[in-house]
């Protein structure tokens with residue numbers, strides 16, 4: 001028994017612990033240097049991971065963020081939903097800047113996102129009216145609905161031409177009535193373009209379960225990359241204002257077909273303040289000039305949709321909740337430099353409802369009030385700092401307080417947009 005286990009390496013997980021856009025891509029890019037495989041386990045091209053290398057800005061949607069490490073294989077796991085043409089475009093853009101995209105592998109269990117999913121997403125949002133979620137409009141939710149309803153098309157099936165055409169036909173038929181008024185491609189166009197994409201992507205498709213387990217069994221180091229954030233998890237986020245997949249660390253097991261015993265460390269990426277795109281509860285949101293200032297300083301506009309992100313102070317109540325959901329070992333704190341120049345910086349340390357202290361589960365309750373702890377800010381830009389000692393005292397105090405409230409060590413702090421603008425604490 002022990003002998004068998006001894007040859008298995010464990011996969012480490014990096015997840016965002018807020019509402020996405022914590023800077024996971026950046027953190028994964030850094031950690032990836034020590035890994036043989038970087039794997040995505042959920043979501044689709046609703047994600048937008050930005051990595052900046054010199055003058056090149058790379059916006060990844062579905063390809064894992066380990067892409068800049070030439071030796072790292074990039075695995076898109078079975079829990080994801082993939083728009084085949086979107087992926088082909090992304091691969092073409094990466095190939096154009098010299099990336100060897102043959103390293104990208106796609107699980108045969110991953111599901112397709114087709115144009116009728118995006119049309120359904122738009123239709124659903126219109127029907128929700130004032131209660132619209134503010135989805136990315138990429139068809140992610142409807143693709144997961146199809147998966148659960150057993151109407152989805154997997155990449156395994158995508159490779160079999162005969163059945164694919166029939167399945168697309170049936171799916172279009174199912175939807176024809178509900179999608180009236182939407183501009184959908186004809187059945188023959190959709191089948192032809194999907195078959196074309198299938199042919200081009202076929203060399204990337206692998207048996208996803210065999211793939212990941214053979215890596216672990218041969219002692220390869222696997223880094224698992226989350227998408228979106230913990231508070232957008234379909235089960236534990238601010239439902240119904242969430243995405244349609246399990247974004248928390250547990251989702252990695254399901255999304256890759258591995259057991260919890262195959263997981264090593266779990267690192268949570270936390271931005272030094274909070275942002276959210278789309279509708280839904282956001283207790284620490286700043287609707288005043290401070291929020292505007294955070295948005296401008298942090299460049300907080302959506303990678304996928306270009307929407308301005310809602311901004312607010314770091315929410316430690318939400319943070320503690322996410323520490324639990326993910327079983328975090330450690331934290332990576334991003335965008336600390338954005339707080340530079342603020343005279344006072346806030347951390348939300350508590351929620352109160354009608355005078356009573358309440359937990360994150362009360363996040364959407366009318367009349368919820370937040371308790372803000374205020375810190376003195378700092379003027380000194382952080383970009384040049386490479387050690388804790390080089391950080392201003394006020395910034396060090398802020399980091400220490402985050403560690404204290406979340407009861408987890410911060411092992412990395414990002415202090416600028418460049419790849420090397422980082423401080424390692426441990």
Ligand code: IMP
Pocket residue numbers: 019020021046047048133134135136137138139140141227228229232241242243244277278279
């Ligand atoms: P969907 O995932 O497109 O269905 O969108 C559902 C909610 O999740 C919306 O509020 C989106 O703005 C949000 N969302 C989805 N993906 C991301 C992401 O990668 N970063 C931030 N928010 C996201």
Ligand code: MG
Pocket residue numbers: 020021047048049050303
């Ligand atoms: Mg993003």
